[in-house]
Amino acid sequence: MKKLILFLILLILGPTICLSAHEEHFVIGIAPHSSPRLILQMYEPLRLYLEKSLAMPVELTTAPNFDLFAKRALAQEYDLVVTTGQQARLLQLDAGYLPLLTYKADFKSLVIGLQNGDINTPADLNDKKVLGLSPTSQVTLWGQHWLKQNQVQPQSVRYVSAADSVAQLLLAKDADAGFVSLANFQRLAPEVRKQLRIIAESEPMLGRVYLLNSRRADHRQAIEAALSTFAGTQKAQTYFTENKLGGYRAIRPGELEAMDVFTEEVRRVINDLK
Numbered sequence: 287m288k289k290l291i292l293f294l295i296l297l298i299l300g301p302t303i304c305l306s307a308h309e310e311h312f313v314i315g316i317a318p319h320s321s322p323r324l325i326l327q328m329y330e331p332l333r334l335y336l337e338k339s340l341a342m343p344v345e346l347t348t349a350p351n352f353d354l355f356a357k358r359a360l361a362q363e364y365d366l367v368v369t370t371g372q373q374a375r376l377l378q379l380d381a382g383y384l385p386l387l388t389y390k391a392d393f394k395s396l397v398i399g400l401q402n403g404d405i406n407t408p409a410d411l412n413d414k415k416v417l418g419l420s421p422t423s424q425v426t427l428w429g430q431h432w433l434k435q436n437q438v439q440p441q442s443v444r445y446v447s448a449a450d451s452v453a454q455l456l457l458a459k460d461a462d463a464g465f466v467s468l469a470n471f472q473r474l475a476p477e478v479r480k481q482l483r484i485i486a487e488s489e490p491m492l493g494r495v496y497l498l499n500s501r502r503a504d505h506r507q508a509i510e511a512a513l514s515t516f517a518g519t520q521k522a523q524t525y526f527t528e529n530k531l532g533g534y535r536a537i538r539p540g541e542l543e544a545m546d547v548f549t550e551e552v553r554r555v556i557n558d559l560k
Contacts, residue, residue, distance in 0.1 A: 311343045312336065312502075315364030317355050317373065317494070318348045318420075319470065321448055328529070329368075331521035336366075339512035340505065351447065352420035356556050359383070365499045366509065370424040371492035371541070372548035380553065383497035385542060386510060390532030393493025394468040395428040397486040400456055405463050405485055408436035416440045417452045417464035422555050427548040428488050429465030453478050469493075472530055492541040496534075 314333060316325050325348050337344040347364070349355035356373050358364065360381050367374075367383060371393070377383040399405040405414070411433070418426035426445070433440060444461065446452055449470035455461050457478065463485060471479065496513070498506055516522050517534050526533050 311345060312340055312365045313345045313347060313363065314366045314368070315355065315359055316346065316348045317367075317369035318351060318448075319370070319467070319494070320473075321450075322348055328525060331519075331525065332516060335516045335519070335521075336509070336512055339515075340508065352423045353555055353559060356422055356552060357559055360556065362499060362501070365502050367497045367499070368494055369497070371495055372424050372427060372545045372552055373422065374492070374495035374497055375542045375545040375549045376552050376556075377497055378542060379549070382500040384500055384503065384506065385537050386496040386498055386506075387513065387534045388495050388537050388541075389493055389526075390535045391469070391493070391530055392490035393424075394490060395425040395488040396466050396468055396471055396484050397429060397432065397463055398452070398456070398466055398471060398482050399463045399485050400459075401481050401483045403462065403483075408433070408438050408486070411438050411440050411463055413439070413441045414462035415460070416443045417455055417461045418443055418445050419448070419452075419465065420445055422552045424491070424493075424548065425465040425467050427551055428491070431547075432486060432488075450474065450478075453482060457481060467493075469530060492537070492545060495537065495542075 314329065314336070316329055318325070320328070326346060329346055333344050333346050349358055352370075352373070355369065356376065359367050359369070359373070359377050362381065367377060369377070374383075374385060378385055405411060416429070416433070418429055420426060430443065446455065449466040452464035452466050453474050456464055468487065471482075471484070474482070498509060502509070513534060525531070
């Protein structure tokens with residue numbers, strides 16, 4: 287148990303502490319879309335597969351929130367990044383990361399509330415309490431645009447750490463609505479999900495993107511081949527099925543550029559952290 291707790295701490299703190307003693311290593315940075323424990327469980331099969339394919343130690347790491355994760359990625363702390371579309375576009379433009387692939391399943395952002403609550407239209411959220419994730423998370427950015435487009439002025443928008451935290455706070459009636467992704471809403475425990483409902487949802491957007499640090503460009507062909515073969519393994523298929531991701535696919539023309547409406551806001555928030 288002590289070893290597991292230590293590993294989770296290192297997973298959050300990042301590669302500065304988490305790296306092995308080997309001179310040659312490969313660091314995968316996963317955006318904090320779930321708790322560190324779940325991220326470890328979800329991506330461990332991929333870590334092991336890449337470690338074998340690349341014949342070098344491979345480390346998994348994340349960050350306490352999306353803002354700090356983006357800042358670390360911009361500082362070139364990761365070799366491979368798995369992050370949301372708007373951060374992917376920022377890393378492509380500002381840090382030279384190379385987009386590789388995304389998931390087949392549609393990514394959607396949701397506004398959710400209590401099943402028996404009184405929030406039925408956007409106007410019902412005027413002067414109400416709303417929950418988001420980090421200010422730079424895709425679901426929060428979309429949700430705040432949705433509020434603005436519908437001329438809604440909530441009492442407050444509070445940022446919390448994860449989708450399950452949004453759900454628990456809604457159930458405790460500490461807020462009236464929250465922004466989460468469709469995938470994370472579907473991952474909530476059935477007894478939690480049945481007490482909630484979807485108030486609004488976005489059009490399909492580019493979801494999580496895999497990007498390669500340009501300093502590893504000479505490994506691109508090997509990494510793409512490894513991801514392709516990993517996708518056919520039983521462990522990958524289980525991961526895709528459990529998380530309703532459908533598998534990997536190529537990024538379509540224009541998908542990353544469509545994130546530009548959110549990318550400038552991410553850049554502004556990250557710059558304010560300096």
